Amino acid sequence: MDDRPDRSWAVVSIGAVALVVAVGASGVLSLDHLGAIQAPGCGGKSDCHSAMSSKWGSIPLSSGTPGWPVAFAGFAYYAAMLVGWISSGGSPGGALRWMARLGLLGSLFFIGVIFVEKMFCPYCIASHAANLAFVGASEVGARKVRPRSFGKGLVAALAVLVSATGALAIAEGETKAAATLKSETELDASTAEMIKRGKPKQPAAPTNKPAGQPAAAPPIVIPTVFTGRYRMGPEVAPIRIVMFTGYQCPDCRKMEPQVAELLKSRKDISVSIKHFPFCPDCNRHTPTNMQANGCWAARAAEAAGILKGTDGFKKMHEWLFSRAGSFTNVELSAKLAELGWDANEFTMTMQGPTTLRNVQTDIEEAVVLGLHYTPFVFINGVELKGWNAEGALTRAVERLSAANLEPAGPDADRPARAGDKFVADWRESIAMAWPKRNPNVNLGPENARVKVTLFGDLLEPTTKDADKTIRQAMAGRDDIWYEFRYFPVDKTCNPSLPKTLFPQACRAARAAQAAGVLGGTDAYWKMHEWIQANQKTFSDAAVKAAAASFGLKPDEFMKSMDSEEVGKAVSTDADIGRRIGIPEIPRIFINGKLVPRWNLPGGFILETIIEEASKPEPPK
Helix, strand or coil: CCCCCCCCHHHHHHHHHHHHHHHHHHHHHHHHHHCCCCCCCCCCCCHHHHHHHCHHHEECCCCCCCCEEHHHHHHHHHHHHHHHHHHCCCCCCHHHHHHHHHHHHHHHHHHHHHHHHCCCCHHHHHHHHHHHHHHHHHHHHHCCCCCCCCCCCHHHHHHHHHHHHHHHHHHHHHHHHHHHHHHHHHHHHHHHHHHHHCCECCCCCCCCCCCCCCCCCCCCCCCCCCCCCCCECCCCECEEEEEEECCCCHHHHHHHHHHHHHHHHCCCEEEEEEECCCCCCCCCCCCCCCCCCHHHHHHHHHHHHHHHHHHHHHHHHHHHHHCCCCCCHHHHHHHHHHHCCCHHHHHHHHCCHHHHHHHHHHHHHHHHCCCCCCCEEEECCEECCCCCCCCHHHHHHHHHHHCCECCECHHHCCCCCHHHHHHHHHHHCCCCCCCCCCCCCCECCCCCCEEEEEEECCCCHHHHHHHHHHHHHHCCCCCEEEEEEECCCCCCCCCCCCCCCCCCHHHHHHHHHHHHHHHHHHHHHHHHHHHHHCHHHCCHHHHHHHHHHCCCCHHHHHHHHCCHHHHHHHHHHHHHHHHCCCCCCCEEEECCEECCCCCCCCCCHHHHHHHHHHCCCCCC
16 A cells, blocks of 8 residues: 655645636636626726737637637636545546646647737736646645545536536626627617608609608708718618728628628618728827728728729728738739739829828718717618627618618718717616715715716826816806716726826825815815816825815825825725726716717717706606
């Protein structure tokens, strides 16, 4: 009989702790994927988001279906190994040890991906590093154990693996069902509006009434005809699709097969393509270069249209989408030769001012119409919401076709401008609520009909503008209540952010909160205004002097700034902002509903929504 001692307590503990870390890290990513939380540091431009949304973030299952998230696979695997490890007393059988070794290969592979792709997701790194530690502990201790049965710990591990995978599958299904329901609801509403605005086709009758007489125009009218430069399909049609798109936009690429099939199978539609690449080379409205070749792809399509008309535009459009908008000069030259086009003429046209002007005209029009993302789709002048539902564009066209609408030209389509769209988006959004703050330093009566909440950073210039706009709107009114919530762009007190932009932002928030604690509402808003007026020169010394000018004792004020009570108030606000998924600041809510845009040039969106919110609820 082998009298070697069992695995040491230290080795067993190291293996268990390592697996707990791996389960925790992968569990956070799994909850983030399901929308249950927003993992700290996993915002829209973070390495975590990039990793989860990349081709490495899911395991392919079958063609045409979404893959299984790697975070899910990791969570189920680590949980299974943890239970197997504990149930075997840290002495698993050979089968479980081989599972651990296979898991090691997986972790090494993904660590390689992390460094090659430069997606340094802290949760991914933590889970794989912990797995390496576990396997190391397992292998080091393997030489010190008595012979064990081959399958020890395996049954428990497999049971957890199956049950965890099943539970995640159910949760994933429920999440997708909720998203689908939202998309379907929006799709139904927008198609109903299209049918409502259209005019049903009437049977021929012996009257002199002109066919296709337009319905009454909406109150705000786009001053130009709403159509593209290279329209595919008839000018006069019962169904007229206008789509703002980008050749490097993943969702646009998913929509394209529906467009192609509709053009192939139907004669009663027209399709116009307009451009909105998220690339600052041609788009002044997007400071971040999300689509590096987006502008040149759009200009290539425009060059094809200029030289070869609609047919040329269509061919280049299809080729660009087939390549996700990416091409080299060599690849473009090869395609031009295949089409029999003159490469020099094409290049000169593409690089000329006309293509840039055309693309930028589309971009400015999209902004006027309130574009948030692409694809931005209109049918008969009405925005197609819920476009991400399965086959949404195709089904919308089928519903309109069944309504037997009168053919019309593009002059009949009058999409709402951004102002109307943003007010409508606010009206249709779901109201949210969050805990009240203490102390109460808000402006306006608690029972006001209009309740405004701004999440922002006291050192961020646009937050200052939004705060000023809100308080100007309150002037002379007693039906508005306003609260400012802290969302400092400073990882010191807001660790969910990918990076710090204003290193003193947490101190500024603490200063305002401390003033409110010591001096009440009046002192809070004096400090609030002083901080925003001195954003570039804010410091502890300056704010201490300011506190004295507001009647606060400087030393007591600084002590309050550093207190646990004040720090908790600031971090609580930041945590609320994280939980409701704030992607940018300032973020304004009126009566709990998000205001999608408040600072449209030349518009008064915020004031308009406040007026709307102040009206009595219509009887049900």
